[in-house]
């Protein structure tokens with residue numbers, strides 16, 4: 001198989017053992033003689049996978065008993081709507097740190113009174129706003145902990161006087177999280193916890209049942225809590241790969257071990273970006289993401305962008321093109337991205353600099 005250093009932003013690199021297990025399960029699921037995509041979700045074999053997957057989440061993130069863990073269709077984008085449907089009664093505030101945050105806010109605005117408490121739109125979302133005070137008269141405060149497109153990240157679990165809701169699509173399981181500080185955490189699986197097709201939601205049970213609107217059955221978190229994420233047919237294959245991905249995280253030493261590795265990979269890459277005369281980083285230093293590393297050609301070198309892209313491609317780099325809305329480069333170095341991939345990219349950047357000396 002061709003060696004590729006996969007820096008895609010999502011779907012993205014997954015642990016090889018998880019991919020191999022998925023291939024095996026497609027042939028024969030747990031010795032049943034049928035494929036994982038052929039088995040009924042009402043069998044004991046499948047229920048075991050659901051229970052084990054929930055248990056792995058609970059163990060890896062130390063999720064207390066008063067939180068439910070859900071696996072749902074519709075991606076993180078559908079969660080934007082779920083959040084507002086289930087929690088917005090009077091007023092909600094959002095931290096506008098990028099396009100995804102803006103899209104989440106749009107859904108809330110469609111249902112009631114929601115606004116951006118602070119925004120970094122003035123500098124193309126290249127930093128995390130800090131000078132704001134969270135009001136106490138709102139139903140919830142919504143943050144996006146990692147801004148996949150701009151490479152910025154909220155590194156701490158912030159103190160919040162009201163229910164804190166977080167989109168953790170692109171940094172879940174990358175660092176330990178103090179779950180108790182959050183009322184609700186959600187995200188799409190397709191970065192650190194599996195393939196596309198399933199979203200996760202971690203919900204403190206007491207926050208539900210407080211709004212007066214009718215919530216359509218499928219958009220009601222309570223429906224899925226009561227049905228243990230099997231009210232309707234769950235995305236079985238995506239959940240199976242999530243199960244295998246979490247098993248791998250556990251085998252690597254858990255989320256703390258992931259965090260140490262992630263910090264190391266990010267530090268190496270940022271160090272090279274800062275040293276190399278050809279490139280500059282785009283995110284404010286203190287807000288730099290350890291998951292998505294964004295950079296552009298240095299001033300005066302802009303015309304070399306396409307050349308570097310082709311050069312990197314010829315050396316096996318995949319998916320380093322920046323998001324279409326910001327351009328430049330983005331290396332997504334999620335949990336399953338090995339340090340060797342980061343080292344290969346760094347070598348490539350050094351070589352390119354030498355070529356143009």
Ligand SMILES: Cc1ncc(COP(=O)(O)O)c(C=O)c1O
Pocket residue numbers: 010074075076077078100144146147148149167168169170187188189
């Ligand atoms: C932070 C963040 N939120 C939400 C989304 C949307 O996710 P989905 O495609 O699962 O709807 C993305 C996708 O990349 C994301 O990075």
